[in-house]
Amino acid sequence: MSYLQLDAVAKHYGSRTVLRDVSIDLKAGEFVSLLGPSGCGKTTLLRIVAGFDQPDSGRVVLEGRDISGLAPAKRQMGMVFQAYSLFPNMTAQENVQFGLRVRRQDAAAQQKRAREVLELVGLAEHAQKYPHQLSGGQQQRVALARALAISPALLLLDEPLSALDAKVRVQLRDEIRRIQQETGVTTLFVTHDQEEALSISDRVVVMHDGVLAQVGEPAAIYGEPANIFVARFVGAVAELPGVVADGSGGMVTVLGRQVAASRARGMAAGTRVYFLLRPETVRLGPPDAAGMLHGTVIARTFFGALTSLKVEITGGTDCVTAAMASGDAANIAIGSTVSVNWDPDSPRLLVA
Amino acid sequence: MSRPTHNLIPGLGLGVIGLYFVIPLVATGAFSLWEGGDKYGLAAYAALIHQPKLWQSLGLSVRLAIQTILVGLVVLVPAVFWLNLRVQRLRPLFDFLSVLPFVVPPIALVAGMTTLYTGPDWFVGTANYLVVPYVILALPYTYRALDVGMRALDLKTLTEASQSLGAGWMTLILRVVVPNLTTALIGAALLTIAIVMGEFTFANILLFNTFAVYIDYVGQTSATQAAALTLLSFLITWLAMLGVLFTGRGGRGQVQIGGAR
Ligand SMILES: Nc1ncnc2c1ncn2[C@@H]1O[C@H](COP(=O)(O)OP(=O)(O)OP(=O)(O)O)[C@@H](O)[C@H]1O
Numbered sequence: 001m002s003y004l005q006l007d008a009v010a011k012h013y014g015s016r017t018v019l020r021d022v023s024i025d026l027k028a029g030e031f032v033s034l035l036g037p038s039g040c041g042k043t044t045l046l047r048i049v050a051g052f053d054q055p056d057s058g059r060v061v062l063e064g065r066d067i068s069g070l071a072p073a074k075r076q077m078g079m080v081f082q083a084y085s086l087f088p089n090m091t092a093q094e095n096v097q098f099g100l101r102v103r104r105q106d107a108a109a110q111q112k113r114a115r116e117v118l119e120l121v122g123l124a125e126h127a128q129k130y131p132h133q134l135s136g137g138q139q140q141r142v143a144l145a146r147a148l149a150i151s152p153a154l155l156l157l158d159e160p161l162s163a164l165d166a167k168v169r170v171q172l173r174d175e176i177r178r179i180q181q182e183t184g185v186t187t188l189f190v191t192h193d194q195e196e197a198l199s200i201s202d203r204v205v206v207m208h209d210g211v212l213a214q215v216g217e218p219a220a221i222y223g224e225p226a227n228i229f230v231a232r233f234v235g236a237v238a239e240l241p242g243v244v245a246d247g248s249g250g251m252v253t254v255l256g257r258q259v260a261a262s263r264a265r266g267m268a269a270g271t272r273v274y275f276l277l278r279p280e281t282v283r284l285g286p287p288d289a290a291g292m293l294h295g296t297v298i299a300r301t302f303f304g305a306l307t308s309l310k311v312e313i314t315g316g317t318d319c320v321t322a323a324m325a326s327g328d329a330a331n332i333a334i335g336s337t338v339s340v341n342w343d344p345d346s347p348r349l350l351v352a
Numbered sequence: 353m354s355r356p357t358h359n360l361i362p363g364l365g366l367g368v369i370g371l372y373f374v375i376p377l378v379a380t381g382a383f384s385l386w387e388g389g390d391k392y393g394l395a396a397y398a399a400l401i402h403q404p405k406l407w408q409s410l411g412l413s414v415r416l417a418i419q420t421i422l423v424g425l426v427v428l429v430p431a432v433f434w435l436n437l438r439v440q441r442l443r444p445l446f447d448f449l450s451v452l453p454f455v456v457p458p459i460a461l462v463a464g465m466t467t468l469y470t471g472p473d474w475f476v477g478t479a480n481y482l483v484v485p486y487v488i489l490a491l492p493y494t495y496r497a498l499d500v501g502m503r504a505l506d507l508k509t510l511t512e513a514s515q516s517l518g519a520g521w522m523t524l525i526l527r528v529v530v531p532n533l534t535t536a537l538i539g540a541a542l543l544t545i546a547i548v549m550g551e552f553t554f555a556n557i558l559l560f561n562t563f564a565v566y567i568d569y570v571g572q573t574s575a576t577q578a579a580a581l582t583l584l585s586f587l588i589t590w591l592a593m594l595g596v597l598f599t600g601r602g603g604r605g606q607v608q609i610g611g612a613r
């Protein structure tokens with residue numbers, strides 16, 4: 001049985017539909033990310049789970065109990081916000097103890113628990129500092145500790161890393177995952193950063209305009225996008241117009257050439273498809289007749305270990321990006337003509 | 353690097369303003385020490401201190417000031433909190449209401465009050481009754497101070513954070529909102545004290561012997577004592593300020609607005 005169940009949750013603001021019958025199930029101990037572009041309704045959904053917003057219809061069920069009508073204070077949910085949310089008048093430790101104090105735990109138990117969670121987030125030695133004496137990353141750690149202190153039924157994180165700089169963001173992201181695994185707390189994590197979502201989640205929920213675009217494990221979201229929105233939103237992808245040429249042989253006509261794509265097997269000839277190539281599956285080689293497509297290198301972007309080369313396919317303005325080891329890319333000059341190849345299993349086809 | 357011209361002009365301005373305040377005070381002080389002819393001394397002060405009525409009126413005004421502060425805050429803290437958290441669109445209405453005391457002359461308020469308010473004798477029959485108009489008089493200042501203080505806080509996030517931790521509204525306001533408003537509360541309290549200590553119209557018409565009424569009465573009987581009393585009232589206001597500031601500092605919340613870096 002699922003631990004948290006969102007059952008056809010819908011929400012409107014005025015005439016604007018923000019959530020359309022969203023249903024998600026979380027298993028106990030699972031780390032699920034809500035991923036989607038700005039304005040797609042992630043925060044709204046999280047706030048409905050937390051009880052700060054009421055759905056127009058649908059239910060929020062926690063451990064078999066409908067909590068839709070329950071006040072936020074009664075839901076036992078730990079929440080970390082995007083904005084810094086520590087109480088400025090309290091030290092880190094007092095912040096962490098706040099939820100316990102509200103629950104009238106005795107002072108010794110409060111202090112013990114506060115020390116535990118502050119240690120968990122690596123801030124034990126900063127317990128007596130006020131929020132303004134802590135860095136942004138440290139403040140978010142304290143906020144996490146504060147949310148964990150009450151042993152929440154559910155941990156809700158709304159883009160807790162977005163105000164932090166890149167390095168701290170990666171550190172804290174990994175730490176959130178470690179802490180989640182150590183504590184086993186079921187977690188719903190909102191982000192618009194796909195790398196964040198893919199790297200730390202058990203499952204990712206991709207949202208688009210208030211509907212679920214796809215729900216699945218990170219590898220499946222990346223490798224088997226269910227629709228063109230997910231393909232475009234998660235990871236880089238080259239998108240070429242194609243028509244299935246031969247359903248039994250696995251051939252697709254792309255830009256006037258017949259190319260191999262094993263996923264075309266079983267599709268009716270004549271079906272229009274998006275022909276999708278991830279940069280890391282594209283191989284560039286010397287121009288020869290055996291190449292699947294040909295093109296001209298028009299741009300180069302250096303990422304350190306990897307370099308991506310942008311290739312304009314001959315006979316059109318469509319481009320394909322190839323990611324390769326920087327050493328190999330150095331041998332290919334901008335303006336040179338190349339063949340574009342791939343393993344027939346690599347291209348993904350989505351019916352257009 | 354010295355910039356004499358840059359420093360001179362503001363300095364001069366401050367000096368002139370300072371003189372504008374100090375000269376009357378010094379003159380009042382000198383006059384309060386005058387004992388007729390060319391004799392100077394503390395006779396006026398000595399005479400004042402032995403007036404039990406002075407202490408009664410002073411006590412009354414201080415008590416009224418404290419009551420006014422408490423009533424004003426109990427009413428306004430939740431109201432301004434709610435305004436900032438939930439009903440921002442009512443801000444024009446709040447702004448309008450808060451300046452009404454400037455628009456309606458006290459004399460009209462007093463006339464309205466005497467006809468409108470009836471009630472139990474312990475309230476209407478005693479000086480406690482003055483708290484009602486005083487809260488209204490202090491309203492613009494208290495409202496402004498609280499509003500500025502609350503706007504500087506991220507109320508929505510603080511509210512939601514404390515609710516998700518299980519806190520109710522009372523806990524939220526008393527433990528989270530108020531402690532982060534110390535500066536605003538001190539400001540509101542100071543202004544209220546200043547208003548109540550100096551308020552004359554209501555007390556005089558409703559026949560209560562407050563500090564301001566007593567100053568007026570003394571002024572009619574002894575000019576030097578009135579001057580001494582005026583200085584005394586300055587001193588009280590200043591002491592009040594220092595006292596309130598000091599307690600504000602003494603509290604532990606070294607509040608820095610904005611919190612984050
Ligand atoms: N209180 C509200 N009143 C009116 N519209 C709202 C309200 N809250 C959210 N919306 C609208 O609902 C939509 C979804 O908002 P939401 O905050 O859930 O998006 P989001 O996915 O969290 O975006 P972001 O990544 O920018 O935080 C937005 O278009 C927003 O304008």
Ligand SMILES: [Mg+2]
Binds near residue numbers: 042043044
């Ligand atoms: Mg959001």
